[in-house]
């Protein structure tokens with residue numbers, strides 16, 4: 001793929017007519033059937049307080065497609081280098097000019113769809129034309145928010161009694177919330193036997209989520225994708241997709257599901273839990289059963305398993321209002337759950353891990369996602385390490401002591417270098433996280449890898465020297481350098 005190519009001038013040819021770029025409004029009006037709760041229709045994600053990033057010329061991916069003037073419908077098709085890497089072509093840079101077919105998100109080239117009322121699952125979206133497998137159906141648009149904001153909003157929506165959840169994950173740190181602003185993609189329901197899926201595309205440097213057909217879909221068929229891995233928040237909802245392989249709950253394997261506590265509500269099939277087991281999606285192990293004994297306060301007994309959250313005990317049980325546990329108990333603050341009979345108001349329930357242990361995040365599964373580079377410094381400084389200088393004192397041989405002290409000094413140099421690289425690349429990492437990009441620039445990643453490898457090597461050299469001198473101590477008749 002050629003980078004940094006300047007604006008392509010379309011060759012004049014009799015097959016080509018003049019074509020201007022259409023203008024697209026990001027707030028296209030749509031006709032909604034009566035009864036649909038109001039929301040603002042948008043066809044482009046909104047990122048509050050953030051400007052569109054202007055990519056440098058050399059960072060723009062330009063494909064190598066050659067426009068066949070007599071077959072313009074094939075411009076930037078499935079073999080386009082950008083299409084193969086889920087990247088949209090950039091207007092003004094694509095060799096196929098305005099004939100480029102790889103700007104579907106930018107031009108909102110959606111399939112025809114229609115809203116309809118489902119039985120028990122609220123509104124749904126159906127295909128209003130035949131859709132071929134692989135085709136782009138619609139973008140999942142909404143407000144791009146941080147994970148902290150997603151948690152906060154999710155709790156607020158629950159507390160407000162909103163039944164339908166519209167927050168999906170964009171990447172490790174960002175989410176798309178289509179609750180108040182979104183495209184019609186927000187109406188696509190979940191199915192354990194889906195006919196479409198979400199895919200991430202890079203569009204003008206930003207990650208966007210599209211819904212694509214995974215099979216041929218005939219007109220009138222409901223569109224559905226599997227919420228697992230993408231879905232965040234909301235109370236646990238019993239899945240009514242009706243598929244034979246139904247996994248019982250929506251998004252049961254998603255990160256949001258794992259990090260949440262949930263209660264069910266009477267009077268709605270989706271919220272009725274009789275003897276359904278609750279699965280810890282982190283490990284696919286059945287937890288203790290959820291009991292619905294009382295219509296006002298439900299008692300839940302859940303076993304929490306701690307991962308690297310800082311809690312020493314591996315598990316502790318708790319009940320609303322009472323819990324048992326030792327090391328973790330101090331940090332657990334039980335929040336009352338009240339389901340008001342008849343009304344749809346739900347106060348969010350669950351254990352609150354105190355700030356000092358878990359940044360105040362409400363979580364039902366202490367199995368944390370892998371930490372990314374920005375958290376690395378905290379880990380580096382907090383980890384208990386062997387001190388080479390102190391170990392050296394345990395050896396009587398001066399030669400061994402010197403060797404270990406040298407290794408320790410090298411290790412401490414490597415650690416300092418790693419910390420300073422961290423400080424140097426931190427702005428680049430933060431910028432990338434703010435821009436919702438999944439990968440770091442190569443030079444940043446390389447610096448980090450190099451410093452990490454040096455530190456690992458220094459660690460290894462020290463440990464190796466200790467082990468070597470324990471297993472094969474030097475002969476005791478070594479000359480005493482002081483004599």
Ligand SMILES: C[S@@+](CC[C@H](N)C(=O)[O-])C[C@H]1O[C@@H](n2cnc3c(N)ncnc32)[C@H](O)[C@@H]1O
Pocket residue numbers: 120121122123124163164165166186187188189190191234237238239240241250270
């Ligand atoms: C993204 S919204 C989908 C549109 C929603 N049905 C509506 O009326 O706005 C997700 C919500 O739809 C409902 N839902 C989606 N799929 C479902 C399913 N298979 N079973 C039960 N409820 C479902 C749940 O309430 C879920 O929180």
